[in-house]
Amino acid sequence: MKYGLWAVGMNIFLMIDTQTIIWTGVILMISHGFMAFQAMVYAPFYRFRIGHFMIAAVWVLHNDVIDYLFGQMPIYMGLERFLPYIGYATFWLTIFVLTYVYQKSLKENHFKLELFQD
Template sequence: MNLMMTYLMDRRFLWLLLIVNILGTVYGYYWYIPQLDVTPLIFVPFVPDSPTASLFFVFALIAFLRYKNYPLIEALALITLIKYGVWAVVMNILTLQVTGYLPWQGYMLIASHGAMAIQGILYAKYYRFKLWHVLAAGVWTLHNDVIDYVFMQYPKYPGLELYVREIGYFTFWLSILSIGVAVYVYQKSKRERE
């Protein structure tokens, strides 16, 4: 385990991870362009969920490379990487089940979003957020759910429109679970510091 932790904070590995996450973030915002073209301006910051999650992690990685911590960004990264990582994996698998078909991009999204959730958790040991950072990040995350499922700005997946209420319900509880993970990380790091 210590060997893995050594690799996680190795500067060469951090640079590689930073480049990969920047490329993934750019692709993610590109993926959202068709939806953003028809999104009212007031909702635009809340629509591209996954690339914004990876953007938070990009800033956390930059902080690590500078031997710093950005606690609010780290809380946002942890919660949203888990939430949207798991969410996209589930939605793509659900798309395959409902439609019987998933394009190659769907399989790529399963792999990349699964990696998002994993990297959020793997770096949790290095986050230095406080409880108020988790609460602020939690408000952002739940507010995003309201934008997605009350104002209907959720990511569009072909064949899943009939299940939007169920998806919204699942998304809410996934947010709660992700916030719960961040609270656990905070409590664990607090105990280790005492």
């Protein structure tokens, strides 16, 4: 979900900054937008234990640190001057996605898919 939302945001930002419609960017926004939407739709059906969630949270936050503190992030040419802001927004996108996954998958109100009923 995070990468889908990130890719949509970066492509929109690039097109606004360059004042140009980039058709490969439009296709990327459509495909990644649907990928993020699919993750949101199916999130209530996922089952995670808190330990697994914590490992994933540390992993994703650590990835943000490696990307934006050590310069390993994907770069959209032309947006390099915004990298500190992109890194900050990416951190908060991670927090949003982790909160969403926690709310939809770990709390007691998640959906239960029952294929066979007694």
